[in-house]
Amino acid sequence: MATAVWEQPRRRNIFARPTATTGWYSWVTTVDHKKIGILYGVTAFVFFLLGGLEALALRTQLATPDADVLSADLYNQFFTMHGITMIFLVVMPMGVAFFNYFVPLMIGARDVAFPRLNALSYWIFLFGGIFIYSSFLLGGAPDGGWFGYAPLSTKLPTDGMDFYAVGLQFLGIASLAGAVNFIVTILNMRAPGMTLMRMPVFIWMALVVSFLLLFAMPVIAVALFELMFDRLFGTNFFQVAAGGDPVLWQHLFWLFGHPEVYILILPAMGIVSEVLPTFSRKPLFGYAAVVFAGAAIGFMGWGVWAHHMFAVGLGPVANAAFALSTMFIAVPTGVKIFNWIGTMWGGSLRFNTSMLFSVGFVAMFIIGGLSGVSHSIVPHDAQQTDTYYVVAHFHYVLFGGALFGIMSGLYYWWPKIFGHRLGEGLGKLNFWLWFIGFNLTFGPMHIVGLQGMPRRIYTYPDGMGWNLWNLMETVGAFVIAVSTLVFLVNVAVSRRKGRYEAGADPWDARTLEWSIPSPPPEYNFAEIPVITHRDDFWHKKYFVGPGKTAEPVFSGGAAEAEHEAEHHIHMPSPSYFPVIAAFGLLVAAYAVIFGLPAVAIGLLITTLGFFGWVFEPGAAE
């Protein structure tokens, strides 16, 4: 790889690169995309448990009318943190976890383009999550909603919304660094022969998501800076009395917020587009259409933000325009649904757990898509908006969609990451509880929404006709919690040695990551493969016979000679500077809220971190 000649330092100096490959220190200093992927996944899952506990508390409060489980104050903190957690600390980083682990493996690369930047993103994400959650112990969590509408968000008395403004800014840095990294990796580091139109759909979705992040995060950054300045330094961006405008916040927030929706869902669509072909034993139906539909969603996602603002009073012309754009973004989404069904049509479908979650995704996403279209009927959206009907809609998209896709991906790629499958028996129990719990929780929200139950209310009176539906929803939430426990048990018992040992290619899959051992060696590919087809690995195993059916290729196929020349492969060395640089930002973030001058200390630490980053030697001694 790098051919620059390094003046090798003679003695171990402060810049010497760490060398540990096992133990906790190896995880702190790692720049290996696979380890970072696992770190992302585990961290996001822990946050999923926290966000889930918040949801259970919210649902317990709403199980009965006039309940007294949570105070209004705590309820508001919990619903705000539930949203922030699930969006910024669970679904987004889960997507990034899969990108990290599989983008290099699926394009035939040995790592991402900027391994240390990758580590930096992870540490910033982790510290950002800890930072936001620490607000519970420091006077109160954010309580202005994940949408943080000004001027309320500028007036709430605790430090909660300061944590929101600074914390999301913090997480945004991680997202931006990750986005740049994946764009460069995908565009520059594909194996020879892997043209763009031979890339797996998952990689396409990673690319589209990275571009969305690259353009969306700066928009929210502007909004968050304005909010932070209004709260902490007395500016007046959103203060009417001083000539500010609260609607500015909404435009900025949703101009970020709607592309964000696609940032959350496209990785799951990418996963489903890998899982369905594998377990249908067929290529993806209409590859080009699926890719272009994904890209079209990415572009059109920038033109629909004001459908979150139909009740703001933007006027009939703006409302009509955004109604039209909102309707027509359903078209590429519909195309994807048809193509997934087309992929299964004529196949030979194997319903293991991963496949069940992907099929569940398709089935549930149809519902979320249809209710989404109903929001574009502006005069009726004026009724639906801010009711539980909307809560039902976006959970069908983000839970029925994104989380089903993520679960599918976990079951699908688990053997590649850990060398063993997850149990199928517990897996199916996990799926069915998940599926039933999900529909029990969010299905009735459509009805209670149409019955006029608004969102974000900590209590409701008896006699509205909402009681039974709310109770069902709460029961459903606990079913989901049980399902999550089943997943954790499955993870634990599947680890038992030799129980579900998986080879390199347990699913008879199609893409490059299955051509190397499970778990993959640190260098991924002993020899960088040369790509001749879309689904190249499948084409090394099969050819299409005369009856349009797959016939095995007898010579070779899977896992070829792997151990050759291991010691000639140059891999990036670990580094402890990313975690130092990220830690400095954490110090600075606390300082912004609790003692402005200390920002200098934080930034000094970060600067020293980057200094070491620049001057550490190119490789371990």
Add this chain to the structure above:
Amino acid sequence: MELFRGLKARGRRFLLGVLAASFALFGSACETNVGPQDFLTPEGPVARRADGLWDVTFAIAVVIFVVVEAVLVFTLVKFRRRPGREAAQFHGNTKLEVILTLIPTLILAGLAVPTVKAIADLSKKSEGALDVTVTAKQFWWEYKYPDAGVVTANEMHVPTRTPIFLSLESTDVIHSFWIPDLTGTQDVIPGRTNNMQFIADEPGTYWGQCKEYCGLSHANMRLRVIAHEPAEFERWLQDQSQPAANATSGAAAEGQQIFLQTCVNCHAVQGTEAKGTIGPDLTHFASRETFAGATFANTTENLRKWVDHPAAIKPGAPMPDYGLSAQEIDAVVAYLQTLE
């Protein structure tokens, strides 16, 4: 039978009706301070226009849902892996893909036309509309009838079959005004005056509540619209424009004294020195069925609790706790109950 309230038996609501019916057994039928807030049973032309669009959209969505899910389930069953089943290796079908892209496009175009037309129609102010200014505050509503000079709170009285044209303003944060039976939501935003219009066909009470998260007691910022026959509405307006009578004797007189020393900072009672504008105008307080954001029934017991310690029954309520003695509280409540 409360579950049925939101889901009155109309044929086209069959789906929801079946669902509700299966659970109606569990519904309770107690008398409460609330009423239906669903938007499936519009009671005026504005809400009806939106509901008409919904009916079409919902019907189309149900058909698409059934067809697509049926095709999906059929695929799953028919092409499941079983001995001898070989997957056919094909990559797509351009003609089919084009058709399946065009069908949803055409359906959506069909929905777009009436939607855009409705957006345009509903944005116009009707001839002869009654103007009402709505001011949203944490966590209650103030209504001004500029032509009559009447100010009231939380319960808006309107004449039937007359367009009511609202000008909505906020003094603190963003709220959202909503009476589902009569019209959809309009955000109420500081620094802006938004407008909306509705008509109530029949006399009656229509319930709604604030829909934009506005702080601690967002859940307790309710409202109602009470529609009267036009002649009766005129009488109501006439009554409301009278100043309050002085309390002359007993606890009420004592209560008025206390009121004019403490409550006066925020509340107005026309005909007295009380001219505060921060809280609701209480001139005809006793004529209201509810108070504090239409959250509590206007009863002696509720009033006592409220005056004693407002934030205890309504979190975040800005009304301060004056530490009045039980006797003083009784006096203030007695005074409030004279404000017919």
